[in-house]
Amino acid sequence: MDVSIIGGTGQEGFGLALRLAKAGNHVTIGSRSQEKGATAAEDVRRLVGGDAKVDGTTNQEAAAAEVVIVTVPFEGQAEIYRSIKDQVHAGAVVVDCTSPLATAVGGRAWHVVRPWHGSAAEQAKAILDPSVRIVGAFHTIPGESLRELERDLESDVLVCGTDKEAKAVAGGLIDQIPNLRWVDAGDLTQARITETLTALMISINRTYKIRDAAIRITGRASWGVPG
């Protein structure tokens, strides 16, 4: 599958690029500068090895993929979306990974601020064309662990969104990453809850002096597409 990662040089974006390239997808890393994107792509190719299909370019060029994953800090999120909105295809699946951590306003990483639209994902929706299908995901996956390719991730990805098919597309990518599962958390407004879990994981990390607290949902043997 052709997947782009906007903000793909950051920790979480780079980790996702590694994992999705390793799974055999064609990954395009977007960055503010074409050069940085190209360098990150080279790094991914080297780390994944084999014939990993990875390109690097600007966020704007990367935004023209059928699946676009956006991993940027909350303080830059609205600006990034405005800068790519004309490139995102009608009907594209956009996976927003933003958590509105209070660090965006000089606060603590274990606190959150409340976006005007309810969640960062809904802020993205307000900026993009209404035909674009937004999904919120990956808020409880530790970025550092994503980067350690030889390490299995012990976590579930809570996926929320209003378009079921778009959730299944995002879920299909998640299923390609060893040991990750995805759980349909409901419609896009549930991002108001799932996005805050990043701060909760950071609070738990801080309390126990660890780095990769994450969550598993119990109550069912398997998750993925409901029904």
Added chain:
Amino acid sequence: MDVSIIGGTGQEGFGLALRLAKAGNHVTIGSRSQEKGATAAEDVRRLVGGDAKVDGTTNQEAAAAEVVIVTVPFEGQAEIYRSIKDQVHAGAVVVDCTSPLATAVGGRAWHVVRPWHGSAAEQAKAILDPSVRIVGAFHTIPGESLRELERDLESDVLVCGTDKEAKAVAGGLIDQIPNLRWVDAGDLTQARITETLTALMISINRTYKIRDAAIRITGRASWGVPG
């Protein structure tokens, strides 16, 4: 240990009464009416069997214990706290289990409202004497599963609070319930996040047509008291 449960005739309160009585604690069930409290206590004694030590009384009388667990719907929470505030001992540990579900205002159980103080637990703190040590807990534990005594719970309890000793007291009770673990989620303000997880679990239950979605925290072999 002497434990009271305010709102102990509701599903979650009754389930906790069962579990904590079975573990050998002296449990006092508080209710709006003394009669209802006494009937619920009789039910717990019958279900637990043996020499279960369970009494039933009014919420006001029950509030004079060293550990007071409060399981009431959000719409009645402030009123209940105002009605027991003079009975709660200085320095007592109060475990608030309230989730600010939107059902309190005629909305949906998978949505939340935002309490003025940030969380229901902080609202409780604002009403009680400042010496009382508030802990938030049990928001991700399905009430129905608590009532099924023969069933092990597959879940972690996220505990937040500002007083570490109070968290350890609440954690000690949680550890008595088979298969439950407790995770220190940080200070009391983290209840702003943990309380919303009830709505998230309800959203997942609704999506998958199940009844007892819950969570486990990963990243560490054991939890409980940090360090």
